[in-house]
Amino acid sequence: MTLSRRGEVDPFIVMDVMQAANQREAEGHRVIHMEVGQPGTPAPSLVRDEAAHALTTDKLGYAEALGLPALRTRIARHYGEAYGAEISPEQVVVTSGSSGGFQLAFLAAFDAGARIALAMPAYPAYRNILKALDLTMVPIRTGAAAGYQMTAQALDRAARETKLDGVLIASPANPTGAMISPEEIEAINDVARRHSLTLISDEIYHRLTYGTVPEATALATNREAIVINSFSKYYSMTGWRIGWMIVPEPMVRSIERLAQNLFISVPTLSQIAAIKAFNATAELERNFTVYMANREILMAGLPASGFRRLAPSDGAFYIYADVSDLTDDSEALCKRILAEANIAVTPGTDFDPKQGRSTLRFSFAGPTDHMAEAIDRLKKLQLVHA
Numbered sequence: 001m002t003l004s005r006r007g008e009v010d011p012f013i014v015m016d017v018m019q020a021a022n023q024r025e026a027e028g029h030r031v032i033h034m035e036v037g038q039p040g041t042p043a044p045s046l047v048r049d050e051a052a053h054a055l056t057t058d059k060l061g062y063a064e065a066l067g068l069p070a071l072r073t074r075i076a077r078h079y080g081e082a083y084g085a086e087i088s089p090e091q092v093v094v095t096s097g098s099s100g101g102f103q104l105a106f107l108a109a110f111d112a113g114a115r116i117a118l119a120m121p122a123y124p125a126y127r128n129i130l131k132a133l134d135l136t137m138v139p140i141r142t143g144a145a146a147g148y149q150m151t152a153q154a155l156d157r158a159a160r161e162t163k164l165d166g167v168l169i170a171s172p173a174n175p176t177g178a179m180i181s182p183e184e185i186e187a188i189n190d191v192a193r194r195h196s197l198t199l200i201s202d203e204i205y206h207r208l209t210y211g212t213v214p215e216a217t218a219l220a221t222n223r224e225a226i227v228i229n230s231f232s233k234y235y236s237m238t239g240w241r242i243g244w245m246i247v248p249e250p251m252v253r254s255i256e257r258l259a260q261n262l263f264i265s266v267p268t269l270s271q272i273a274a275i276k277a278f279n280a281t282a283e284l285e286r287n288f289t290v291y292m293a294n295r296e297i298l299m300a301g302l303p304a305s306g307f308r309r310l311a312p313s314d315g316a317f318y319i320y321a322d323v324s325d326l327t328d329d330s331e332a333l334c335k336r337i338l339a340e341a342n343i344a345v346t347p348g349t350d351f352d353p354k355q356g357r358s359t360l361r362f363s364f365a366g367p368t369d370h371m372a373e374a375i376d377r378l379k380k381l382q383l384v385h386a
């Protein structure tokens, strides 16, 4: 038996941390989970009610490969309501989470060997999906001063120095929560156009923003952008495995053929129910106020607990800490925090195998009382600075 090289992608370290945390829980410890990036809340009740109804009234067969027309239409309407952007339902593709969207987007936009720029640290699946599809990630490290985010200047420099075919941006980003300003997104779009780069914008953390930087879709200044989004985060529907893309019209048929062959369709039950997610704003905003309170507790409490250098947490539910004054082995520090404080935290190596040895990510998607207790426990650890 042989195993392919492209199958040799990195594991999700966060899953290993979660397993270790669950093990401690099984041993009787009360662990605070700050490792996983998923809401602690279920799908909105309107969504769950609609799913229950569909279970008894719908046959729930295959759906169209590009998605149920009613859902595509509702998503297109959302772009008018949320961003004032006119999107045709034809441009909307429903996907199996944004994860399915990345596979379709990368396959439709790039041939094997293409080179895609990505700001590091980054959500690990980007680099792993790229590798599995024989595409090459070109890491761009702008550092703490730029909030670790992509900048037009860094992209322009990379495009001059090396061959590039595409660029992937994410605002707000995982693991940092840092955002890119609307003006900078426009400038990045200009650079992409100048160097003929396909731009993919991961907007999965939209609507989870704390007002420090305005939220903008890449579509506002680039009608050729591929926008990826999901019901997983703001809409609190991770396990329903449903997301969407907005793609330029000339790409739709290619994506349809790929989706037909790779997935046939996205689960029909999730699609019917997701239409209602857009009516659940009151419940979803209540979830959001919990994240706001959590963020305040951590932004005030983490520096007092020894985590002095935090990336701007403009959005999402993450805080990224530079711990180079504490350690050069973030995995060991995470193990210590779990063993001595019973708090599960993700080491930066998940998001940047090279420079993540001196960073950690705290997720604050859990309940507020857990955040306050986490700060108490971290203070008791008495972390020593170099």
Ligand SMILES: Cc1ncc(COP(=O)(O)O)c(C=O)c1O
Pocket: 037, 096, 097, 098, 099, 100, 123, 170, 173, 174, 202, 204, 229, 230, 231, 232, 238, 242, 243
């Ligand atoms: C930045 C980012 N993009 C995409 C995803 C994938 O989400 P899903 O496939 O559930 O839509 C995640 C999940 O954590 C993420 O953090």
